[in-house]
Amino acid sequence: MTTSAPIASPAAPAMPTTTRIPQTLLVLGASGDLTGRLLLPGLGRLVASGALPGLRLIGSGMDDWDDERWRRRVTESFATVGADGPRETELIGRSWYVPADVTREEDLRRLLGDCTGPLVIFFALPPMVAARSAAALARIGVPPGTRLMLEKPFGVDRISARSLNNLLATLVPEEQVHRIDHFLGKSTVLNLLGLRFANRIFEPVLNSTHVACVDIVFDETLGLEGRAGYYDGAGALVDMVQSHLLQVLALLTMEPPPSLEARELRGRLAQVLRATRLWGDDPVMSSRRGRYTAGEIAGRRLPSYVDEPGVDPARGTETLAELVLTVDTWRWAGVPFRLRSGKAMAGVRKEAVITFKQPDRVPDGLTGYERPDRLRIGFGPDRLGLDLNINGPGNPFDLDQVDLLAEFGPGDLPAYGEVLRGAFDGDPTLSVRGDVAEECWRIVEPVLAAWKAGAVPLRDYPAGSAGPADSLLGPASGWRLPRPAERSSH
Ligand SMILES: NC(=O)C1=CN([C@@H]2O[C@H](COP(=O)(O)OP(=O)(O)OC[C@H]3O[C@@H](n4cnc5c(N)ncnc54)[C@H](OP(=O)(O)O)[C@@H]3O)[C@@H](O)[C@H]2O)C=CC1
Numbered sequence: 001m002t003t004s005a006p007i008a009s010p011a012a013p014a015m016p017t018t019t020r021i022p023q024t025l026l027v028l029g030a031s032g033d034l035t036g037r038l039l040l041p042g043l044g045r046l047v048a049s050g051a052l053p054g055l056r057l058i059g060s061g062m063d064d065w066d067d068e069r070w071r072r073r074v075t076e077s078f079a080t081v082g083a084d085g086p087r088e089t090e091l092i093g094r095s096w097y098v099p100a101d102v103t104r105e106e107d108l109r110r111l112l113g114d115c116t117g118p119l120v121i122f123f124a125l126p127p128m129v130a131a132r133s134a135a136a137l138a139r140i141g142v143p144p145g146t147r148l149m150l151e152k153p154f155g156v157d158r159i160s161a162r163s164l165n166n167l168l169a170t171l172v173p174e175e176q177v178h179r180i181d182h183f184l185g186k187s188t189v190l191n192l193l194g195l196r197f198a199n200r201i202f203e204p205v206l207n208s209t210h211v212a213c214v215d216i217v218f219d220e221t222l223g224l225e226g227r228a229g230y231y232d233g234a235g236a237l238v239d240m241v242q243s244h245l246l247q248v249l250a251l252l253t254m255e256p257p258p259s260l261e262a263r264e265l266r267g268r269l270a271q272v273l274r275a276t277r278l279w280g281d282d283p284v285m286s287s288r289r290g291r292y293t294a295g296e297i298a299g300r301r302l303p304s305y306v307d308e309p310g311v312d313p314a315r316g317t318e319t320l321a322e323l324v325l326t327v328d329t330w331r332w333a334g335v336p337f338r339l340r341s342g343k344a345m346a347g348v349r350k351e352a353v354i355t356f357k358q359p360d361r362v363p364d365g366l367t368g369y370e371r372p373d374r375l376r377i378g379f380g381p382d383r384l385g386l387d388l389n390i391n392g393p394g395n396p397f398d399l400d401q402v403d404l405l406a407e408f409g410p411g412d413l414p415a416y417g418e419v420l421r422g423a424f425d426g427d428p429t430l431s432v433r434g435d436v437a438e439e440c441w442r443i444v445e446p447v448l449a450a451w452k453a454g455a456v457p458l459r460d461y462p463a464g465s466a467g468p469a470d471s472l473l474g475p476a477s478g479w480r481l482p483r484p485a486e487r488s489s490h
């Protein structure tokens with residue numbers, strides 16, 4: 001371990017899990033919600049797959065827990081995904097807990113002294129604590145080859161993201177910083193790569209000549225689910241749009257990479273996000289926000305968001321966010337990208353929908369053209385759909401729309417298992433690069449500022465409804481986005 005100079009430790013060579021060198025995973029924030037609900041279940045499945053023989057697991061946090069209490073937590077979390085086999089039991093049996101304030105150098109020194117072999121540090125900490133912990137680590141140094149995993153939100157705005165990036169750069173090389181976006185570990189999201197680049201039929205029409213509009217929607221029926229501690233400080237825009245949905249947008253719009261090697265793929269993602277901005281550069285016209293009130297979803301009663309335990313109504317946190325973006329490249333200029341994520345909605349809708357322009361000419365005599373063709377990529381359930389106009393049953397000259405649908409199963413690992421695998425393998429392909437994290441803040445910052453200034457009303461919508469009436473995602477036909485030229489009239 002280096003002990004003094006704040007100099008980035010040397011880069012670790014990529015280390016596939018199959019290399020079988022026992023590694024150590026140090027979880028900072030061991031008693032937290034994210035650790036229990038997402039990190040440990042992902043880890044459990046990865047361990048069950050046999051990918052991490054000899055892994056040492058250390059949990060750490062402020063709580064005065066002992067090893068038994070920690071092992072119980074790991075066991076319970078693993079059990080939620082059926083990770084209860086001999087490999088998992090063995091790992092749990094030799095994992096331990098170290099009480100520590102991870103913002104204090106002496107505590108961190110003690111913690112690092114316990115770690116042997118290649119080390120992965122997972123910061124499951126509130127963002128400000130994570131930044132202070134990283135600063136303390138930068139003062140004492142970390143063992144060479146250490147990989148750092150950081151949760152979203154990465155910083156709280158562009159400036160703080162940049163200073164966190166600068167700080168981390170003094171600790172380890174960029175390739176060893178794994179900024180987590182678990183959507184990049186979702187098999188359906190990754191399927192965008194196969195769909196686009198391993199077929200001849202879609203890629204040639206994915207451009208402004210043929211595409212009218214792209215919607216990326218992640219509507220959930222879930223409400224707050226006891227997560228006020230995290231969510232009330234984030235809100236839908238930061239929780240879902242600034243992070244996950246922008247990554248989906250980038251995968252849908254980037255130019256083809258020559259390979260999926262980290263440098264190539266992340267370079268393409270960064271390039272297209274640099275060209276992405278608000279529609280008309282107008283944060284007021286191009287955004288909407290809402291907050292659910294009491295209601296019922298499929299027989300389940302939800303309280304109003306503001307009455308959920310731990311929520312501070314004065315924060316004005318939104319539970320639904322919409323943005324319209326433009327991707328200002330030769331390929332996409334002029335195509336609106338409408339992003340939305342809402343909680344406590346009437347139904348689950350998790351998909352990207354590419355709506356194609358109407359054909360320039362439908363021959364006279366073919367009647368009944370009503371809807372444009374659409375390509376739908378579902379992110380849960382995992383499915384791919386193509387809505388096409390065909391000569392349906394009955395009158396052969398009367399058009400009908402059919403939906404060609406393919407369902408496919410989930411990937412081998414849950415998304416968190418997939419992103420963890422990347423860190424253990426020393427492969428940052430599925431991690432957010434530092435400049436991309438800053439770019440995503442740059443895209444949403446004008447909206448955050450407009451909302452803070454009260455320039456966009458926070459609309460109420462009842463839980464179990466379709467969201468506020470002034471949605472920017474109106475019906476596909478008969479509805480038009482505000483154009484830059486119309487801005488002054490609003
Ligand atoms: N929860 C979620 O669903 C999601 C969370 N995230 C992100 O994950 C991170 C963690 O969130 P979450 O788990 O919800 O937060 P929690 O508040 O539930 O957990 C935070 C953990 O950090 C510990 N902690 C705080 N300060 C210190 C310190 N100085 N030294 C050691 N441990 C400390 C806490 O211990 P103690 O309780 O004893 O203070 C607790 O174990 C955040 O960055 C959040 O933005 C991202 C997406 C989803």
Ligand SMILES: O=C1O[C@H](COP(=O)(O)O)[C@@H](O)[C@H](O)[C@H]1O
Nearest residue numbers: 182220222231239240244380415
């Ligand atoms: O990161 C988050 O994602 C989930 C949705 O992702 P999923 O993998 O659970 O489908 C979202 O509910 C949560 O608010 C957000 O923090």
